[in-house]
Amino acid sequence: xxxxxxxxxxxxxxxxxxxxxxxxxxxxxxxxxxxxxxxxxxxxxxxxxxxxxxxxxxxxxxxxxxxxxxxxxxxxxxxxxxxxxxxxxxxxxxxxxxxxxxxxxxxxxxxxxxxxxxxxxxxxxxxxxxxxxxxxxxxxxxxxxxxxxxxxxx
Amino acid sequence: xxxxxxxxxxxxxxxxxxxxxxxxxxxxxxxxxxxxxxxxxxxxxxxxxxxxxxxxxxxxxxxxxxxxxxxxxxxxxxxxxxxxxxxxxxxxxxxxxxxxxxxxxxxxxxxxxxxxxxxxxxxxxxxxxxxxxxxxxxxxxxxxxxxxxxxxxx
DNA sequence: ACGTATTTGTACGTATGTATC
DNA sequence: AGATACATACGTACAAATACG
Numbered sequence: 001x002x003x004x005x006x007x008x009x010x011x012x013x014x015x016x017x018x019x020x021x022x023x024x025x026x027x028x029x030x031x032x033x034x035x036x037x038x039x040x041x042x043x044x045x046x047x048x049x050x051x052x053x054x055x056x057x058x059x060x061x062x063x064x065x066x067x068x069x070x071x072x073x074x075x076x077x078x079x080x081x082x083x084x085x086x087x088x089x090x091x092x093x094x095x096x097x098x099x100x101x102x103x104x105x106x107x108x109x110x111x112x113x114x115x116x117x118x119x120x121x122x123x124x125x126x127x128x129x130x131x132x133x134x135x136x137x138x139x140x141x142x143x144x145x146x147x148x149x150x151x152x153x154x
Numbered sequence: 155x156x157x158x159x160x161x162x163x164x165x166x167x168x169x170x171x172x173x174x175x176x177x178x179x180x181x182x183x184x185x186x187x188x189x190x191x192x193x194x195x196x197x198x199x200x201x202x203x204x205x206x207x208x209x210x211x212x213x214x215x216x217x218x219x220x221x222x223x224x225x226x227x228x229x230x231x232x233x234x235x236x237x238x239x240x241x242x243x244x245x246x247x248x249x250x251x252x253x254x255x256x257x258x259x260x261x262x263x264x265x266x267x268x269x270x271x272x273x274x275x276x277x278x279x280x281x282x283x284x285x286x287x288x289x290x291x292x293x294x295x296x297x298x299x300x301x302x303x304x305x306x307x308x
Numbered sequence: 309a310c311g312t313a314t315t316t317g318t319a320c321g322t323a324t325g326t327a328t329c
Numbered sequence: 330a331g332a333t334a335c336a337t338a339c340g341t342a343c344a345a346a347t348a349c350g
């Protein structure tokens with residue numbers, strides 16, 4: 001259960017329900033914040049491409065440490081839900097997937113790229129690679145945020 | 155380039171080449187350590203299933219902070235290279251993949267599971283899910299460390 | 309059964325660097 | 330130049346889980 005309190009803004013007379021974070025809960029603070037922001041993304045309260053509040057916002061809003069905020073954001077990055085740059089974080093934009101055709105016999109797996117592979121292939125955190133092993137040759141790697149695999153009859 | 159120094163152990167008369175970490179290098183300390191351990195895993199100096207030294211070992215060995223060690227290990231976890239429990243970390247054991255057969259038309263993508271999905275499906279950090287979208291029905295999820303997709307003619 | 313040691317997990321603090329607006 | 334925001338890196342403290350004597 002997510003705790004909340006109601007807040008009124010005297011300037012706008014708007015009432016807002018603000019989720020709370022309970023430092024004494026069983027779930028760690030940083031996971032509570034991750035859950036909260038993940039929920040906002042899944043409900044599209046935060047839409048693809050939209051800016052996510054700065055770390056300091058969450059520090060001030062919930063009275064938690066920057067460390068906890070950063071660990072929450074790291075979780076969301078690793079889930080592929082947000083993208084972070086030194087200018088801030090955004091909800092990951094909608095994916096446009098190019099299709100790669102595979103023929104019968106082809107084997108497909110997925111794994112996370114190593115950090116050097118990420119740099120080499122310009123892959124963001126939280127994005128797996130599809131590993132396509134065709135009958136003979138070496139496995140080919142495709143970033144999963146740009147690629148879908150389509151099976152054909154021949 | 156990884157810097158190193160030679161060390162002699164008077165008790166055993168063994169000479170060892172020990173990699174070093176340069177706090178003044180362009181590459182961050184924690185990435186240098188991640189590179190170092192990743193290399194040991196790729197060269198199978200550290201084998202699948204084998205115990206990885208405790209955080210304190212790296213703190214003492216390289217004179218870096220626990221924070222840096224933990225961030226290096228977090229990187230390797232997110233790359234799916236190691237598994238960490240409250241008792242320590244190990245090189246991820248060899249995968250045994252069950253094959254899932256797909257017929258022509260089927261679409262396959264991959265993404266990282268959310269943290270709640272991970273708990274639900276008992277998926278470890280650094281393991282993507284394969285998303286199999288058959289002609290009609292809902293997408294099915296398969297943990298990529300237990301599943302390979304095989305395309306067939308019909 | 310019980311305490312102890314080991315190891316990772318969480319959470320706070322501080323400081324400084326870097327990139328961008 | 331200054332403000333903003335994230336990145337790195339050091340420190341501390343205590344909690345939780347597990348293995349062992």
